[in-house]
Amino acid sequence: MIIILKIFKWIGLFLLLFVVVLAAVVFVKKDRTFDAPYPQIHAVQDSLVIQRGKALVYGAAHCAYCHAPVEMVDAIEQGEIVPLSGGHIFDIPPAKIITPNITSDKETGIGSWPDSVLARSLRHMVGYDGRALLEFMPFQNLSDSDLTAIISYLRTVDPVKNEVPRSEWKLLGNILKAFVITPVGPSEEIQVVVKPDSSIEYGKYLAQSVANCRGCHTDRDMKTGKYVGPFYAGGFKMPCETNPELILVSPNITTDPTTGRLANWTEQEFIQRFRKGKIIKESMMPWGQFLNLSDLELKAIYRYLQSIPPVTNNTGPVLISAK
Ligand code: HEC
Ligand code: HEC
Incomplete structure (x- = not known):
């Protein structure tokens, strides 16, 4: 009897130690960072390029659906030109993800990010701070010219000061961040231009x-x-x-x-x-x-x-x- 109790005690201690070590590893690794090349993309002031960027942002690429304040739901549903000041919440099993402000405000938006950092986030899904971005955005294979157009347009929008709260990660999310989630980059060779036609x-x-x-x-x-x-x-x-x-x-x-x-x-x-x-x-x-x-x-x-x-x-x- 005493021997069995002793064995249970040891198993218990062992399990406890295992959980403590695991928690420590998750705590350290959940904020792991990744490297990816900075694409050579530079915003331009050509009005046709900016127009193309705007059409993508408010059309096919639907940035506004995820990066406009949810209170503007009616305008968003009408496809109007709403500010991209962030705050859309995606409550998914790993986390409550809150979309960032992507207007040109220098403190609360992307105004101070270099073009190359923005381009890397969208193409390689490595955030400005090195973290792996969750796969909400599908833009990894965007052509150089469309990525240039989007960034060129973003540079022209008025800054909106809006401090968005940080995303809240749950335990499951922290475990996934520590061991599973890695940035997903382009799956094919990037084209310089993809010509818009009905093909x-x-x-x-x-x-x-x-x-x-x-x-x-x-x-x-x-x-x-x-x-x-x-x-x-x-x-x-x-x-x-x-x-x-x-x-x-x-x-x-x-x-x-x-x-x-x-x-x-x-x-x-x-x-x-x-x-x-x-x-x-x-x-x-x-x-x-x-x-x-x-x-x-x-x-x-x-x-x-x-x-x-x-x-x-x-x-x-x-x-x-x-x-
Ligand atoms: C964010 C997720 C999402 C994206 C992006 C999305 N869809 Fe959908 N789609 C849905 C859901 C959910 C429904 C069902 C509800 C509805 O009909 O609105 C749907 C419905 C549809 C329908 C049926 C509509 C009907 O009235 O019968 C078609 C067709 C469709 N999608 C095509 C597309 C095409 C083409 C694209 C890309 C241009 C696309 N969807 C992008 C989620 C999405
Ligand atoms: C389906 C929703 C969705 C769409 C569409 C979308 N985004 Fe995002 N975006 C997100 C989410 C969610 C995050 C935060 C991801 C994370 O923290 O893992 C994000 C993050 C970002 C970031 C910050 C990246 C970083 O380094 O931290 C930028 C910049 C961005 N989006 C720009 C855009 C642009 C430009 C478009 C349109 C071309 C766009 N997004 C379309 C959901 C979306």
Whole structure:
């Protein structure tokens, strides 16, 4: 009997020691930093470039959906030119992430960051302070000219002073930061220019690297952001921002005849759907920003989605109960 008790005591002590060591390692490693090259991107003052940047920021790249104050929800849903002063909250299992102010304010925004730092954040997902950015933004493969356009436009916007609170990391998040989350850089060779036209190529570029259609319409692991389902076959479950009791499930947007949302849509119907904006009020698809997509961009996206292999995947209703 006494021997058994002694063994339990030792096991207990051992477990306690293990937990203490683990906690210490997590504490030290959660703030680990990463290196990535600084892209040679320099803001310019050419008005056509700035115009292109603005069209991306408030359109396909939908920066405004995530970086504008949530109180401006009506204007955001109309795709208006709202200030990018931050504060949008994403409450996900690892953390409560709060988006930063990306106006040109020197103290609370990005006004004092060099172009190369901004470019590295967007291309290599290594933040200004060296931390790995979570995979919210899909811009790693943006062409040099589009990255230049976006940064050139950001340099022209008025500064807005808005001190955004820091993101709050939960225990799970700190463990993931210490051991799992690493920055995801470009997956292909960066092009100098991707020409805007109605080609499948341009549609692919928009759907994957700018508008994030793939990021939301592919099943992903909510903890790590990794893709776990076939591209564009839907099924990604997102906690609904406006109603915590609900979960949003992204539909399958392949042309699969039985389960694909786009099975019978003509190009015209596709464009018309985007012109209507948000219909399901709980939806987190950035319909407002996509009101600013041009016919050319929508055509390209449509043609690309028509060109990819259909996948049979019934994603069920768009809204389900969180319980
Ligand atoms: C889907 C939401 C979303 C979109 C769209 C988005 N962002 Fe972000 N952005 C975030 C989040 C979330 C963070 C914070 C990430 C983190 O701390 O891990 C962030 C961080 C940043 C940062 C700070 C990076 C750093 O070094 O700390 C910059 C700069 C930025 N975004 C610029 C942009 C620009 C420019 C666009 C449009 C071209 C854009 N974002 C579009 C969600 C978004
Ligand atoms: C932030 C996540 C997100 C992004 C980014 C996103 N979607 Fe969606 N999408 C959703 C969700 C959630 C729904 C279901 C709710 C709804 O219909 O609004 C949806 C619905 C749709 C529908 C069905 C609409 C209907 O009325 O039947 C289509 C088509 C679609 N998305 C295409 C796209 C395309 C193309 C892109 C890129 C240009 C895109 N989505 C980007 C989340 C997203």
